[in-house]
Amino acid sequence: MGNVPSAVKHCLSYQQLLREHLWIGDSVAGALDPAQETSQLSGLPEFVKIVEVGPRDGLQNEKVIVPTDIKIELINRLSQTGLSVIEVTSFVSSRWVPQMADHTEVMKGIRQYPGVRYPVLTPNLQGFHRAVAAGATEISVFGAASESFSKKNINCSIEESMGKFEEVVKSARHMNIPARGYVSCALGCPYEGIITPQKVTEVSKRLYSMGCYEISLGDTIGVGTPGSMKRMLESVMKEIPLGALAVHCHDTYGQALANILTALQMGINVVDSAVSGLGGCPYAKGASGNVATEDLIYMLNGLGLNTGVNLYKVMEAGDFICKAVNKTTNSKVAQASFRA
Amino acid sequence: MAAMTKALPRRLVGLASLRAVSASSPEAAALQNIVSTPVKIKLIDMLSEAGLSVIEATSFVSPKWVPQMADHAEVLKGIQKFPGVTYPVLTPNLKGFEAAVAAGAKEVSIFGAASELFTKKNINCSMEESFQRFDAILKAAQSANISVRGYVSCVLGCPYEGKISPAKVAEVTKKLYSMGCYEISLGDTIGVGTPGIMKDMLSAVMQEVPPAALAVHCHDTYGQALANTLMALQMGVSVVDSSVAGLGGCPYAQGASGNLATEDLVYMLEGLGIHTGVNLQKLLEAGNFICQALNRKTSSKVAQATCKL
Numbered sequence: 245m246g247n248v249p250s251a252v253k254h255c256l257s258y259q260q261l262l263r264e265h266l267w268i269g270d271s272v273a274g275a276l277d278p279a280q281e282t283s284q285l286s287g288l289p290e291f292v293k294i295v296e297v298g299p300r301d302g303l304q305n306e307k308v309i310v311p312t313d314i315k316i317e318l319i320n321r322l323s324q325t326g327l328s329v330i331e332v333t334s335f336v337s338s339r340w341v342p343q344m345a346d347h348t349e350v351m352k353g354i355r356q357y358p359g360v361r362y363p364v365l366t367p368n369l370q371g372f373h374r375a376v377a378a379g380a381t382e383i384s385v386f387g388a389a390s391e392s393f394s395k396k397n398i399n400c401s402i403e404e405s406m407g408k409f410e411e412v413v414k415s416a417r418h419m420n421i422p423a424r425g426y427v428s429c430a431l432g433c434p435y436e437g438i439i440t441p442q443k444v445t446e447v448s449k450r451l452y453s454m455g456c457y458e459i460s461l462g463d464t465i466g467v468g469t470p471g472s473m474k475r476m477l478e479s480v481m482k483e484i485p486l487g488a489l490a491v492h493c494h495d496t497y498g499q500a501l502a503n504i505l506t507a508l509q510m511g512i513n514v515v516d517s518a519v520s521g522l523g524g525c526p527y528a529k530g531a532s533g534n535v536a537t538e539d540l541i542y543m544l545n546g547l548g549l550n551t552g553v554n555l556y557k558v559m560e561a562g563d564f565i566c567k568a569v570n571k572t573t574n575s576k577v578a579q580a581s582f583r584a
Numbered sequence: 585m586a587a588m589t590k591a592l593p594r595r596l597v598g599l600a601s602l603r604a605v606s607a608s609s610p611e612a613a614a615l616q617n618i619v620s621t622p623v624k625i626k627l628i629d630m631l632s633e634a635g636l637s638v639i640e641a642t643s644f645v646s647p648k649w650v651p652q653m654a655d656h657a658e659v660l661k662g663i664q665k666f667p668g669v670t671y672p673v674l675t676p677n678l679k680g681f682e683a684a685v686a687a688g689a690k691e692v693s694i695f696g697a698a699s700e701l702f703t704k705k706n707i708n709c710s711m712e713e714s715f716q717r718f719d720a721i722l723k724a725a726q727s728a729n730i731s732v733r734g735y736v737s738c739v740l741g742c743p744y745e746g747k748i749s750p751a752k753v754a755e756v757t758k759k760l761y762s763m764g765c766y767e768i769s770l771g772d773t774i775g776v777g778t779p780g781i782m783k784d785m786l787s788a789v790m791q792e793v794p795p796a797a798l799a800v801h802c803h804d805t806y807g808q809a810l811a812n813t814l815m816a817l818q819m820g821v822s823v824v825d826s827s828v829a830g831l832g833g834c835p836y837a838q839g840a841s842g843n844l845a846t847e848d849l850v851y852m853l854e855g856l857g858i859h860t861g862v863n864l865q866k867l868l869e870a871g872n873f874i875c876q877a878l879n880r881k882t883s884s885k886v887a888q889a890t891c892k893l
Contacts, residue, residue, distance in 0.1 A: 285779065285780050285783060466889070468855070469851070469852050469854075469855025469856055470814055470852065470855070470856060471855055471856045471857060472855060495885060496885065496889045497848065497851050497885050497886050497889055498810060498845065498848035498851070498852075498884070498885030498886060499810065499848070499851065499852055499855070501807060501808065501810060501811040502810040502811045502813075502814045502852060504811075505779055505811045505814060505815070506814070525889070528888075528889040528890075531885070531888050531889035532885060532888065532889075536807065539806065539807035539808075542778070542806050542807070542808065543778050543779070543807075543808055543811060545778075546777070546778025546779070546780060546781060546808070547778055547779060547780045548780060575807070576804060576805065576806050576807030576841060577806050577807060579841065580775075580805045580806055580841075
């Protein structure tokens, strides 16, 4: 890279520089300048909805049990960033997921900002009823494209799980509560290895036809690459409308943003991510998990795509939770911006 | 997306840079001499065994500026030269070039920039003066039958000037190419680029220089490297620079990461069905080796996921 040591001292206004450009800026609307507009890739959606899963998927995979008040504070902070969907908690038995034992207190404790939705995971009817009693107005169900994963994860076959979800989704629809469906292992399974696009399509279709308004396709162990993402989406898009699809990429092998870019190029405009890249990977010790919301926003901002989210505020929320649980952020944008 | 399958190359030349271990990061500066010459030699040999076809070995720059590269001649003489593998070295000036040739270098690299301010701060001269220096090297290289690779820094943004116009990058790239560089590596030096900006820059450059003579050198400071590299591949670039274990930080953002990790790049390319000739397992071993020697964690996610800590 040449001789650099002395250069660091002279970089006086570097942070200022970044703030002035779209690289790290406020939400795109208002900050777009004509020169930057031309760098928008053709064929990309104009608006991308980010579904923030940090408080649920992220914290669920963190070893340290996070106190209830910290969780509530995190969600409240995220509510002020412009994010329109924040997955709050999971109404699952605390025996299975101790981190989510305080689901009711969290759901009741958060401030529900107007214009923000707060879905919760409900693996079965019992969880669903508890969620509704606690004030939930949107729920999610978690399927898998792998028989082995379904068995190990929720102790039943895919078919049995679909039966349970159907009960939940029907009840939800009856009460006018939207239900989102997740399909895990969409690009690979820790037990079965390769997962066929056809299987993913089959499971997605089941969830969609039972009434889920959106299906989030998850690369649960982050093994996917742009090629496998493309093949999977091509298959699913034959059966499910584009507008009802989302991608949920894990960054275990560093592939998340490249995979997300591929999905965007195919027209997907809903992306799941977690502030600070919270959550490791239970299948690869020491590995990272969710893609970091900050890094995702950075890319989307650079692409000229509207998200409505303020990157700085997300970074602040990320800084808060990392300090609270005493961990280093997994977000590269945060690492580059906060002099740790 | 049809464009993707047409544009993807069958073969890829990866470049793993040991120069990333140089004092280009404050941490490395503090760790001067922690990487001994035998360790550097062993790393390069391991990378050769891993199947990489181009391994940038060292930099013939004055030890006053980059103490970590003081052993450049010993390193170049000490490494095993595998058949079919090239070992370019950085030569910032004629003196360095001559020393490199004397030490057996068959390929050299020169480092330009698309920013006037960056050139001034980095190598203490104007862009015009830098071209004059490069011209001297290129002429000498031509007579000695030595290939020269050109680098252009700050192609997607500059820590001092901010935005860099694609036209400027195209101009500098064209200059280096016409002066005789066989390949130009376009570097997102501070990692600020995103795929759209990469596309715009490459579109401008490809109007002046054939895609086959281009490479991309993405930094992962903001986590964008692989996405940017994917965009470059979609546009027809088939040479990508990367660094084993993602070695090297970023001097402009303390604590931030630097180079794209070769392991993560190879993982993506293999997943895309692109032939690289690299044995990922052996590459992981090389990364593990140097991280232990440097007493630091790898920056490669693939390595983190594979090594059960």
